[in-house]
Amino acid sequence: SQQGEEDPQALSIQEGENATMNCSYKTSINNLQWYRQNSGRGLVHLILIRSNEREKHSGRLRVTLDTSKKSSSLLITASRAADTASYFCATDAAGGYNKLIFGAGTRLAVHP
Amino acid sequence: GAGVSQSPSNKVTEKGKDVELRCDPISGHTALYWYRQRLGQGLEFLIYFQGNSAPDKSGLPSDRFSAERTGESVSTLTIQRTQQEDSAVYLCASSLWLLEASNEQFFGPGTRLTVL
Numbered sequence: 001s002q003q004g005e006e007d008p009q010a011l012s013i014q015e016g017e018n019a020t021m022n023c024s025y026k027t028s029i030n031n032l033q034w035y036r037q038n039s040g041r042g043l044v045h046l047i048l049i050r051s052n053e054r055e056k057h058s059g060r061l062r063v064t065l066d067t068s069k070k071s072s073s074l075l076i077t078a079s080r081a082a083d084t085a086s087y088f089c090a091t092d093a094a095g096g097y098n099k100l101i102f103g104a105g106t107r108l109a110v111h112p
Numbered sequence: 113g114a115g116v117s118q119s120p121s122n123k124v125t126e127k128g129k130d131v132e133l134r135c136d137p138i139s140g141h142t143a144l145y146w147y148r149q150r151l152g153q154g155l156e157f158l159i160y161f162q163g164n165s166a167p168d169k170s171g172l173p174s175d176r177f178s179a180e181r182t183g184e185s186v187s188t189l190t191i192q193r194t195q196q197e198d199s200a201v202y203l204c205a206s207s208l209w210l211l212e213a214s215n216e217q218f219f220g221p222g223t224r225l226t227v228l
Contacts, residue, residue, distance in 0.1 A: 041221050042116075042203065045217065048215075090155075102155040102157075103154050104154040
């Protein structure tokens with residue numbers, strides 16, 4: 001079964017609104033990463049949060065990690081039409097070095 | 113090169129034929145990964161290479177799938193006797209290797225495989 005599962009599966013918002021995506025996982029992890037994918041091709045790394053971190057920021061992105069609930073959230077503030085993409089969380093199982101397990105992703109549509 | 117490259121970008125083949133997909137990782141990246149992504153779905157891990165260590169083949173779906181890597185450079189993913197269910201985008205990624213945990217992976221643009 002998948003290690004990371006995102007919700008919602010799809011999200012549609014207006015430009016300027018915030019977008020929040022959630023990810024849940026099943027086993028202990030070393031870190032959790034968020035990636036973005038445009039048009040079903042290559043993924044781009046957004047942010048990595050380690051298991052001993054609770055929150056991390058990068059520009060308009062804010063990621064939280066709750067290891068007690070085995071969940072993470074990605075917040076994109078002041079969204080833009082260019083943020084339209086699929087967003088995936090990926091977890092690195094503790095002891096399974098360097099092997100990422102990806103969730104099914106959240107498809108975000110930002111309308112002008 | 114500046115990033116991970118993959119070839120071909122698109123491949124259409126007939127059921128039963130063999131295909132070979134190529135990945136050129138970022139120079140200096142010792143770790144290389146292959147993933148499969150079916151339409152509208154997440155990434156499935158296929159195989160992982162790290163330096164001269166034995167590859168982690170735990171994600172290969174059947175014995176029709178195999179992969180090789182020459183040192184710390186080019187990798188080829190071979191699918192023998194292709195089936196329609198093999199149709200997907202095959203993504204390659206590379207990363208620096210850290211002893212204790214995963215690092216950021218850099219992805220290529222993928223090869224879209226269509227089996228007729």
